[in-house]
Amino acid sequence: MSEFLLTVVVSEDGFIARSVGEPPQAWASAEEQELFLLDVEAVDWSIMGRHTHEAADRPDRRRIVFSTKLGGWRRPSQLWVDPGRLTPRMLPGRVCEVHALARGLILGGTRVHDWFLAHRAIDRVHLTVEPIRFGSGLPVFSDARRADPVEEFTGRGFEVTSEERLNSAGTRFLVLEPVSVGDDGSSAHMAR
Numbered sequence: 001m002s003e004f005l006l007t008v009v010v011s012e013d014g015f016i017a018r019s020v021g022e023p024p025q026a027w028a029s030a031e032e033q034e035l036f037l038l039d040v041e042a043v044d045w046s047i048m049g050r051h052t053h054e055a056a057d058r059p060d061r062r063r064i065v066f067s068t069k070l071g072g073w074r075r076p077s078q079l080w081v082d083p084g085r086l087t088p089r090m091l092p093g094r095v096c097e098v099h100a101l102a103r104g105l106i107l108g109g110t111r112v113h114d115w116f117l118a119h120r121a122i123d124r125v126h127l128t129v130e131p132i133r134f135g136s137g138l139p140v141f142s143d144a145r146r147a148d149p150v151e152e153f154t155g156r157g158f159e160v161t162s163e164e165r166l167n168s169a170g171t172r173f174l175v176l177e178p179v180s181v182g183d184d185g186s187s188a189h190m191a192r
Helices: 030-041 050-055 088-095 110-118 149-154
Strands: 003-011 015-017 045-049 063-066 072-075 078-081 103-108 124-130 158-165 172-181 187-189
Touching (some): 030 172, 045 050, 050 063, 063 088, 124 149
Parallel strands (some): 045 063, 063 078
Antiparallel strands (some): 072 078, 124 172, 158 172
16 A cells, blocks of 8 residues: 655745745745655655646656646656546556556645545655745645644644754754544554
8 A cells, every 4th residue: 555745845824835836945944945855755756736746847757746637648757647536545556557656745735735635645744834924825725724834734633743943943844644533532643
């Protein structure tokens, strides 16, 4: 079974960008970008929406791009799929002849995050919170209600398993994992 890691950088008021197409490297710290690249290198495929793909097109990377308008192999290592016709469990079978999908990296945007959350297919979250405020923009999830991005995840059944400060500016890096609550009220990491 494949594992899916969501790696996301947000402003401290919970936005992943000020507008569609704004790449994180335009505002994220060098430390965040270094961790992001480590995540990209450690996975088999990255999964993202069309706008995220277009904001940082990389022909050399294996990508699954969500699009309701385009489909099929756009490059030898980039498959475009309609997420409305798939589940996360179906993704490995779509790409296995090019490269196995054991570890997938969820890169966004908001609707891609929503899709994986709705399917309960986020196995781990690498969340970087930059010490800046946008005031408005694209939220982590389309129905986000909390100003604190960490609370946005903990309120959806994730728990913080580690946290560190990345720089003197106050950039925070957190690892979160899904939890389930047993009949006795105890919590445990969810197994799919």
